[in-house]
Amino acid sequence: MTKSxxxxxxxxxxxxxxxxxxxxxGIFVDAExxxxxxxxxxxxxxxxxxxxxxxxxxxxxxILYYKPEFKEISQTFSSFWTSLGGEFRRPQKNADSxxxxxxxxxxxxLDVVILLGGDKDYLPLIWYLRSRGCRVEIWSWPxxxxxxxxxAADIYIPLTKDYIILESQxxxxxxxxxxxxxxxxxxxxxxxxx
Numbered sequence: 252m253t254k255s256x257x258x259x260x261x262x263x264x265x266x267x268x269x270x271x272x273x274x275x276x277g278i279f280v281d282a283e284x285x286x287x288x289x290x291x292x293x294x295x296x297x298x299x300x301x302x303x304x305x306x307x308x309x310x311x312x313x314i315l316y317y318k319p320e321f322k323e324i325s326q327t328f329s330s331f332w333t334s335l336g337g338e339f340r341r342p343q344k345n346a347d348s349x350x351x352x353x354x355x356x357x358x359x360x361l362d363v364v365i366l367l368g369g370d371k372d373y374l375p376l377i378w379y380l381r382s383r384g385c386r387v388e389i390w391s392w393p394x395x396x397x398x399x400x401x402x403a404a405d406i407y408i409p410l411t412k413d414y415i416i417l418e419s420q421x422x423x424x425x426x427x428x429x430x431x432x433x434x435x436x437x438x439x440x441x442x443x444x445x
Contacts, residue, residue: 298413315339354366364380
């Protein structure tokens with residue numbers, strides 16, 4: 252299949268959402284791809300909240316997170332993801348085929364498909380979605396996203412360290428929460444004694 256006009260490359264830390272305001276968006280997260288790449292190349296966890304905050308003033312129809320069932324999802328992350336309106340898909344093995352089927356099934360109800368992941372296996376999906384009139388945005392780590400995938404999308408947004416939560420940040424936040432709860436604990440005891 253020949254490459255159409257090519258993609259627009261927009262740095263993830265710049266204002267880009269004005270391009271597609273108020274369109275219906277489906278977000279499909281290849282968790283294994285995006286999380287392993289962030290961990291390997293940037294030594295931290297992917298900051299999904301920051302990514303979603305940068306989607307802009309668009310109507311998010313579905314947010315789907317694909318991770319094989321044998322891979323653990325913490326209760327903390329599960330609660331966080333659900334609070335964002337996200338859903339989980341937990342296939343037995345490779346999640347790519349489930350993501351592809353869901354994206355194709357929803358294509359007629361979406362103006363924009365945002366794919367978090369840069370796997371080359373998604374090229375036929377990108378071509379199909381574009382042929383159906385869907386705009387395709389790829390948000391992924393450039394270290395693990397092929398040039399072909401970047402060019403096949405309407406818009407490619409390379410993720411940067413701005414989209415990483417470093418382990419030191421996690422520990423610092425957890426320590427602050429623990430210290431805060433310790434300060435409050437004695438007050439609760441004295442209130443109970445009154």
